[in-house]
Amino acid sequence: MAQLTRVSGSVGLITLQSPPVNALSAAVRQGIVDTVQRALSDPEVKSVVVCGQNGIFCGGADIKEFGTNMSGPPLVPLIHAIEVAHKPVVAAIEGIALGGGLELALGCHYRIAHSKAKLGLPEVTLGLLPAAGGSQRLPRLIGVPAALDLITTGRHITAAEALKLGVVDQVTAHSTVDVAVKFALSVAGKPLDGRRISSLPCPRPPNMDALFEGVMKKVRQSARGAIAPIACVQAIRAAATLPYDQGMERELELMASLFTSDQARALQYIFFAQRAVARWSMPSGARWDTSKPRPVHKAAVIGLGTMGRGIAVALAQTGLSVVAVETQEKQLMAAKQEMSGMLERGAKRRGVAPAFDKIRYSPDIKAVADVDLVIEAVFEDMALKEKVFQQLSALCKPGTLLCTNTSGLDVDHLASQTRSPELVVGMHFFAPAHVMKLLEVVYGSKSSPQALATAMQLGKKMGKVSVAVGNCRGFVGNRMLKPYSEQAFFLLEEGATPELVDGALEDFGFPMGLFRMSDLSGLDVGWRVRKVDGLGKSSGASGQQARIRQGRRYSPLGDVLCEQGRFGQKTGRGWYQYDKPGGRVGRPDPWLHSFLEEYRAQHGLVARRIDHQEVLERCLYTLINEGFRILEDGIAAGPEEIDIIYVFGYGWPRHRGGPMFYASMVGLEKVLARLEFYQEAHPDVPYLQPCNLLKRLVASGSPPVHKWREVVKKLHSQL
Numbered sequence: 001m002a003q004l005t006r007v008s009g010s011v012g013l014i015t016l017q018s019p020p021v022n023a024l025s026a027a028v029r030q031g032i033v034d035t036v037q038r039a040l041s042d043p044e045v046k047s048v049v050v051c052g053q054n055g056i057f058c059g060g061a062d063i064k065e066f067g068t069n070m071s072g073p074p075l076v077p078l079i080h081a082i083e084v085a086h087k088p089v090v091a092a093i094e095g096i097a098l099g100g101g102l103e104l105a106l107g108c109h110y111r112i113a114h115s116k117a118k119l120g121l122p123e124v125t126l127g128l129l130p131a132a133g134g135s136q137r138l139p140r141l142i143g144v145p146a147a148l149d150l151i152t153t154g155r156h157i158t159a160a161e162a163l164k165l166g167v168v169d170q171v172t173a174h175s176t177v178d179v180a181v182k183f184a185l186s187v188a189g190k191p192l193d194g195r196r197i198s199s200l201p202c203p204r205p206p207n208m209d210a211l212f213e214g215v216m217k218k219v220r221q222s223a224r225g226a227i228a229p230i231a232c233v234q235a236i237r238a239a240a241t242l243p244y245d246q247g248m249e250r251e252l253e254l255m256a257s258l259f260t261s262d263q264a265r266a267l268q269y270i271f272f273a274q275r276a277v278a279r280w281s282m283p284s285g286a287r288w289d290t291s292k293p294r295p296v297h298k299a300a301v302i303g304l305g306t307m308g309r310g311i312a313v314a315l316a317q318t319g320l321s322v323v324a325v326e327t328q329e330k331q332l333m334a335a336k337q338e339m340s341g342m343l344e345r346g347a348k349r350r351g352v353a354p355a356f357d358k359i360r361y362s363p364d365i366k367a368v369a370d371v372d373l374v375i376e377a378v379f380e381d382m383a384l385k386e387k388v389f390q391q392l393s394a395l396c397k398p399g400t401l402l403c404t405n406t407s408g409l410d411v412d413h414l415a416s417q418t419r420s421p422e423l424v425v426g427m428h429f430f431a432p433a434h435v436m437k438l439l440e441v442v443y444g445s446k447s448s449p450q451a452l453a454t455a456m457q458l459g460k461k462m463g464k465v466s467v468a469v470g471n472c473r474g475f476v477g478n479r480m481l482k483p484y485s486e487q488a489f490f491l492l493e494e495g496a497t498p499e500l501v502d503g504a505l506e507d508f509g510f511p512m513g514l515f516r517m518s519d520l521s522g523l524d525v526g527w528r529v530r531k532v533d534g535l536g537k538s539s540g541a542s543g544q545q546a547r548i549r550q551g552r553r554y555s556p557l558g559d560v561l562c563e564q565g566r567f568g569q570k571t572g573r574g575w576y577q578y579d580k581p582g583g584r585v586g587r588p589d590p591w592l593h594s595f596l597e598e599y600r601a602q603h604g605l606v607a608r609r610i611d612h613q614e615v616l617e618r619c620l621y622t623l624i625n626e627g628f629r630i631l632e633d634g635i636a637a638g639p640e641e642i643d644i645i646y647v648f649g650y651g652w653p654r655h656r657g658g659p660m661f662y663a664s665m666v667g668l669e670k671v672l673a674r675l676e677f678y679q680e681a682h683p684d685v686p687y688l689q690p691c692n693l694l695k696r697l698v699a700s701g702s703p704p705v706h707k708w709r710e711v712v713k714k715l716h717s718q719l
């Protein structure tokens with residue numbers, strides 16, 4: 001779908017027409033081939049402008065077509081036909097020119113962009129590389145270093161940056177199509193030789209080998225096992241070292257290795273999952289498209305500890321008026337100082353003025369009287385939160401939405417402390433709250449659809465990936481973390497070291513293994529929770545009985561470390577040792593290794609050899625098993641919710657698509673069989689017991705992950 005019209009007498013205007021983003025579907029590609037051919041053979045047409053309808057140039061290849069039997073004309077010859085045309089072709093870029101969309105524009109002889117347009121080659125984020133000539137043309141146009149940056153990160157750039165780099169020739173704040181048509185009239189009949197990017201030599205950077213080596217090293221480190229960024233570097237190296245035609249062959253070869261890879265499938269799944277979770281639903285049937293959010297102009301944050309500070313800053317940065325309440329005067333002053341710095345740094349990064357005047361600080365909770373929404377972010381203690389909710393319920397104007405920032409406490413219980421439980425939801429932010437992308441929005445049994453819709457919309461405005469989930473201990477993310485960390489502790493008891501467990505998880509792609517992460521966030525955090533739960537005391541006893549609590553296997557290892565004041569980085573000792581309290585670089589600690597040996601001896605445990613495979617299977621499969629339980633319990637509407645939470649909030653490697661997608665790639669039969677195997681070996685570990693939904697899915701032939709939502713729905717309708 002592309003339309004050709006003649007404008008200003010001699011300009012052929014080709015308009016891509018495929019809402020919502022004019023993606024290059026088979027029909028659009030065919031439309032471009034046809035219209036270009038007609039424009040070039042029409043003697044009345046002297047020059048051509050390519051644009052997209054509805055102010056959007058083109059969002060690139062149609063991702064929905066990937067993984068299907070792709071038909072229609074391929075992009076490479078289509079773009080080539082434009083480039084070799086004897087009439088000037090001008091791209092009028094409004095909205096976006098991404099991926100294949102930008103590659104199409106690079107095939108044109110001139111590019112004019114609207115000042116608000118965004119451009120980029122984000123293929124790497126989908127597990128691919130720009131394989132419609134993008135990896136060969138961009139370095140020729142803007143040089144190797146800049147092309148390496150854009151292609152390996154996939155970042156979107158502004159029109160201003162595009163102009164500075166030389167990606168576009170002109171930027172306008174007026175009608176881009178009008179400007180492009182005028183420009184096309186002015187260049188009609190002029191020679192095009194220097195305008196065909198593929199015929200330009202690729203500028204060779206000085207120290208080219210060192211440059212590529214350095215970039216490859218950096219990419220390998222940050223890619224954590226992702227293959228696409230590496231292929232991107234290899235393709236650009238081909239542009240820098242080979243003639244264009246050979247470079248194109250290399251581009252195709254590299255793309256072929258990525259196109260059908262598991263990683264590409266995983267990354268494309270995450271792209272669509274991120275969009276699917278925005279279309280939330282509640283067990284009552286209420287949905288995103290039938291529930292209208294309330295307007296929120298003014299919000300309050302109660303409690304200015306680490307979380308409250310980040311939340312208040314994030315709210316102010318969205319343009320909301322914020323009342324930041326902290327009843328302890330000293331803490332209030334410290335918060336004010338730190339938050340000013342956060343606002344300043346954030347503003348500098350985004351090139352805007354800091355939103356200092358958006359925040360009013362108050363030591364008095366009565367300041368919430370006229371706000372539309374409150375986010376309570378006091379210490380994670382139910383009695384304290386109860387009290388705050390009772391106060392808020394009495395002080396706020398009717399209709400104020402009351403949200404709790406908790407990492408797992410009962411939202412229904414807090415709602416029961418208020419006069420309007422339907423206005424209460426959980427908003428589980430992740431630290432640092434003004435940086436981390438994930439937000440779990442937790443609806444309780446009485447939360448109204450409007451309350452959920454309001455919190456979801458607010459999360460979106462704050463730039464968060466918001467996921468609606470039901471209320472249970474730990475919600476989705478932290479609930480799944482429990483079996484995962486439990487297994488890691490058991491593995492230490494059985495013979496592993498923190499380095500071995502972390503090594504396996506980091507090789508898998510997590511930025512940090514569980515023990516390194518625990519040292520960073522503080523071992524005392526989990527210890528406090530365990531003590532509230534009646535666990536968390538080392539007891540000092542020996543033998544197996546000492547490792548059984550509440551009728552199940554329990555490892556007091558973390559408790560013993562805490563009793564010795566080893567809280568992680570903050571105390572300079574935890575699962576690793578650090579140079580000093582607050583040190584960042586953890587080194588293996590011989591003390592800990594001897595401690596583990598003594599511990600095993602004390603408890604009659606015999607160390608055995610544990611390999612990476614066992615670490616991964618036991619930690620990840622129990623986590624996945626809990627994910628299935630969460631689906632079974634109706635806490636998450638589908639696997640996409642779980643996967644997005646893990647990718648955006650828990651460091652699950654994106655190229656592995658989240659835990660539920662990973663399970664589908666491994667094969668549900670295998671996950672089930674290994675859980676059964678480990679359960680037999682450890683019958684006192686309930687988390688190893690395969691859940692019914694997993695068994696049911698395997699029994700029904702292990703349907704692909706996108707079909708699970710239906711299976712879960714059916715399961716719930718039968719209950």
Ligand SMILES: CCCCCC/C=C/CC(=O)SCCNC(=O)CCNC(=O)[C@H](O)C(C)(C)COP(=O)(O)OP(=O)(O)OC[C@H]1O[C@@H](n2cnc3c(N)ncnc32)[C@H](O)[C@@H]1OP(=O)(O)O
Nearest residue numbers: 020021023059060061062063064098099100122131132275
């Ligand atoms: C050997 C094979 C050779 C092949 C050579 C060609 C290869 C080319 C590679 C590519 O071009 S890969 C695609 C590159 N493009 C992208 O990565 C862009 C992806 N899209 C986005 O980043 C965003 O969607 C957006 C375009 C910036 C718009 O964001 P916005 O927040 O405004 O809206 P969304 O909710 O994200 O999207 C709206 C709607 O559109 C769907 N969509 C977006 N882009 C595409 C696409 N490229 N293909 C198909 N569908 C797309 C998106 O899924 C939403 O749909 P929904 O149904 O409403 O959820």
